[in-house]
Amino acid sequence: MVQAIKLLVGGLLLSMAAGFTSAQDGISIEQDGYRIFYSVFNSTMITPKVAQAYALERDNDLAYVNVVITQLEGNSQSLGVPAKIAGDAKNLMQQVQKLKFQSIQEQNTVYYLAPVSHGNEEVYHFEMTVRPETAQRSIDIEFTKKLYVE
Numbered sequence: 510m511v512q513a514i515k516l517l518v519g520g521l522l523l524s525m526a527a528g529f530t531s532a533q534d535g536i537s538i539e540q541d542g543y544r545i546f547y548s549v550f551n552s553t554m555i556t557p558k559v560a561q562a563y564a565l566e567r568d569n570d571l572a573y574v575n576v577v578i579t580q581l582e583g584n585s586q587s588l589g590v591p592a593k594i595a596g597d598a599k600n601l602m603q604q605v606q607k608l609k610f611q612s613i614q615e616q617n618t619v620y621y622l623a624p625v626s627h628g629n630e631e632v633y634h635f636e637m638t639v640r641p642e643t644a645q646r647s648i649d650i651e652f653t654k655k656l657y658v659e
Contacts, residue, residue, distance in 0.1 A: 540648050543641050544586055546577045547650060549633075551659045552624070563613055566624060569659045574598070574608060576621040578641050588618035596637030596650075598625045608637065629658040 537546045552560075552571040560567045576594055579586040596608040608623035625633065632655045640647040 536652060538648065538650055539581070541644060541646065542581050543590075543644065543648065544579045544581055545639055545648060545650065546575075546579070547637070547652070548575045549573070549625070549635070549654045549656065550575060551657070553659045563611070565611075565622065570627055570629075572625045572627060572656050574610075574623045574625060574635065574637075576610070576623075576637070576639065577618075578639060580641065580643070589620055591619055591642040592621070592644075593640045593642075594621050594623075594637060596623070596635060598633045598635050600627075600634075601632050608635075625656070627656040627658070631656050 536548070537544050539545075549572050551569075552565070552567045552573055553569060555565055555567055555573075557567065559565070565573070574596075576592075577589045578592045579588065580590050581587075591612075594608075594610045596610075598606045598608060606625055608625070610621040610623040613620045613622060627633065632653060634653045635651065637650045638647045639650060
């Protein structure tokens, strides 16, 4: 099961890094020696077996915000590093959902997932503050994403 979630998140990261997704689907930000990857994906992409193993909900109108923090070291970057993440998702009607991130730790890495309930073609503005465990200050991230019911 650990391998299954690693493949899911790893696949999302690889697709972002390779440019296979649009800017709305996944982006990274580089600041203060860290690269933070973030994306939003529908919860139905998670298999029932993996969802059960990590107590993740699956539903057609539920998405997950995925955040992975890496530390840049010369020409390489580390695997996901621990961090504190807080944020909100606000729709066009100004309705706010607090993002409650769950950390998923595997061997030498950690991923963060937060659920967001949504309607079909609903646009959300995401604002997050990420503070890697070893960082001197927080990094702010903002992006907008249109979500679809699957």
